[in-house]
Amino acid sequence: MKHLQTLKLIDAVNKAGSIRKAAEDMHITSSALNRRILGFEEEFGAPIFERLHGGVRLNPAGELLIEHIRGQMADLERVRSQVADLSGLRRGHVSIACSQALQPYFMPAQIAAYRAEHPGVSFSVQVRDREAAEEGLRAFQSDLALVFEPVHLGDFDVLLSVEQPVFAVMAKDHPLIKKRDLRLRDCLGFPHVVPPKRIGIRFLLDLAVSRMSQKLEPIAEADSFEFMRHYVQQEQAVGFQFPIGLNLAGDDRLEFRPLPKSDVTYGNLTLMQMKGRTLSVASARFANQLAATLNDLAGAPDPLPRQQDLKRS
Amino acid sequence: MKHLQTLKLIDAVNKAGSIRKAAEDMHITSSALNRRILGFEEEFGAPIFERLHGGVRLNPAGELLIEHIRGQMADLERVRSQVADLSGLRRGHVSIACSQALQPYFMPAQIAAYRAEHPGVSFSVQVRDREAAEEGLRAFQSDLALVFEPVHLGDFDVLLSVEQPVFAVMAKDHPLIKKRDLRLRDCLGFPHVVPPKRIGIRFLLDLAVSRMSQKLEPIAEADSFEFMRHYVQQEQAVGFQFPIGLNLAGDDRLEFRPLPKSDVTYGNLTLMQMKGRTLSVASARFANQLAATLNDLAGAPDPLPRQQDLKRS
DNA sequence: CCTCGTGCTTCAAAATTTGCAGCACAACAC
DNA sequence: GTGTTGTGCTGCAAATTTTGAAGCACGAGG
Numbered sequence A, B: 001m002k003h004l005q006t007l008k009l010i011d012a013v014n015k016a017g018s019i020r021k022a023a024e025d026m027h028i029t030s031s032a033l034n035r036r037i038l039g040f041e042e043e044f045g046a047p048i049f050e051r052l053h054g055g056v057r058l059n060p061a062g063e064l065l066i067e068h069i070r071g072q073m074a075d076l077e078r079v080r081s082q083v084a085d086l087s088g089l090r091r092g093h094v095s096i097a098c099s100q101a102l103q104p105y106f107m108p109a110q111i112a113a114y115r116a117e118h119p120g121v122s123f124s125v126q127v128r129d130r131e132a133a134e135e136g137l138r139a140f141q142s143d144l145a146l147v148f149e150p151v152h153l154g155d156f157d158v159l160l161s162v163e164q165p166v167f168a169v170m171a172k173d174h175p176l177i178k179k180r181d182l183r184l185r186d187c188l189g190f191p192h193v194v195p196p197k198r199i200g201i202r203f204l205l206d207l208a209v210s211r212m213s214q215k216l217e218p219i220a221e222a223d224s225f226e227f228m229r230h231y232v233q234q235e236q237a238v239g240f241q242f243p244i245g246l247n248l249a250g251d252d253r254l255e256f257r258p259l260p261k262s263d264v265t266y267g268n269l270t271l272m273q274m275k276g277r278t279l280s281v282a283s284a285r286f287a288n289q290l291a292a293t294l295n296d297l298a299g300a301p302d303p304l305p306r307q308q309d310l311k312r313s
Numbered sequence C: 001c002c003t004c005g006t007g008c009t010t011c012a013a014a015a016t017t018t019g020c021a022g023c024a025c026a027a028c029a030c
Numbered sequence D: 001g002t003g004t005t006g007t008g009c010t011g012c013a014a015a016t017t018t019t020g021a022a023g024c025a026c027g028a029g030g
Helices: A002-016 A019-025 A030-044 A060-086 A106-117 A130-138 A184-188 A200-209 A225-231 A281-299 A307-311 B002-016 B019-025 B030-044 B060-086 B106-117 B130-138 B184-188 B200-209 B225-231 B281-299 B307-311
Strands: A049-052 A055-058 A092-098 A121-127 A144-148 A156-164 A167-171 A239-241 A254-258 A267-274 B049-052 B055-058 B092-098 B121-127 B144-148 B156-164 B167-171 B239-241 B254-258 B267-274
Touching (some): A002 A030, A002 A060, A019 A055, A060 A281, A060 B060, A106 A121, A130 A144, A144 A200, A156 A281, B002 B030, B019 B055, B055 B060, B092 B130, B092 B281, B106 B121, B130 B144, B130 B267, B144 B281, B200 B267
Parallel strands (some): A092 A144, B092 B121
Antiparallel strands (some): A167 A254, B049 B055, B167 B239, B167 B254
């Protein structure tokens, strides 16, 4: 949109940290960009950037303005989406940030189910830890965030929140499989693989061991669940994952056992959006579908997400 | 602001109902305006106006857009106000719609008190009935609305709500003055003056008589409380008003008597803003002052707004 | 049939924006 | 010290965009 060009340029300068770099990014000359910024500052009535040796940086007024700019752009997109919807096009784009656990099974199935009904809608999925996901919401980079154990709940609207137990992940020949009612302390007796501290499941594990005499002594700390899945097949190690990230019924190499709530608090899988924001039609509908599916999941006796559950809208 | 020029023009066309008229209003030629609109529609991806014989009118997409435009303009003003505030200027503008009852004493005192501390802030006060006041909020014409008995509460954020009894207003020589514990049926025995249906106090009176055998038979229906005040001095008639619109202690021509809550429900004086909107610094502070004053009023045993109460910030 | 007011189009003039080149300045490397 | 490199900023002419004046086509109303 043309009338937002200056605002986009300001955003670019902010990101680049210097007018000349931003000019390159936006494919115009630095002089043109510089004068647009000077012109905008004049009609705005106050400087937006502070000039320092080696570049520019937003001043407090600029911070206020950039927030307005991002909100404005997002809101215009919402309007365009609504207009496209009422003209019957059913087009749109959904941008969602989610935890790693949702990447292998849940999100692909959900997106496929949604696109089966609305083929004009495209998606962008960012796998982010909970802190980064919230940052993405704040910067209007993501429309939705679906993460375990969100950090700053106050700044967002919570669309839904469901509990998921933590599962231990092992190879099929692991000794612990024979044990009934597996406890966390049993797992810690074996080599274990855990995610880094910024991941929700690690947060829950740290919380759990802080109440125990045993300590967490991971042989490997990896932010890739794929790594964990494969590593536990190499030696008799134990990994951890939420059931939504596991193929509970059909995995032919791994076994999964839930840990009791008294050992490890259940994780809160939370669907959030920026506080007060009105989402585009596509995003709002997709959020509704997610909420419905997750609600069914929570209501079912078996926490396994079956295929037919996922296909519901 | 230059980058909003096209949006302002669209707004003008919407108001004028024709491109040529709007062009005159905005002091440009119709051809230029016409092409800007066509250009905008093209980059927007959909027509905004429907062309009909004798002018143009917004189509549904345009309605969505105009709402976005008004929101953006108001939000930009908020940003500028905040920026002005943090650069120490303490400038700003407050636009408030209020019921007629607040016009003679309450609002002037409140505004004077606020301006005593912030001389850089200017005000615009629109006296509106409750329906029109809400419409003003929706169109971003007013920042705040302070009205009795709001109609559509769901669409707005309520900042504060206090109750006020309905008072009967009479001349000093009226027979009813001698009566202790004045009831509504006593008043209806005399000629009475009431406001039209869209005014909050009339709403309460209609509600009250619907539970009684007597009917409302006004000798005069007037939307001016001034008219009522003067008329009750002409013949032995009775008028009605909220105490906040009366000089309870010091009026030398009129007498006021409260009607019991069991007869006429107390009116809800409600301070509202558009849902989810962030107000400018000046508006938010003025709203705080109003809320504080009204809270004190409600807490005090005497519902009379004294001068020193009004002067508080 | 004519008149009036509408949205829209053509074309040259006016206004604005852009790119090029260069200036002054500050930080850093040698 | 002394270049070197990066920064923001500024004349000036070219390129681009926007504007205004006039006119066209259309439809409603007298």
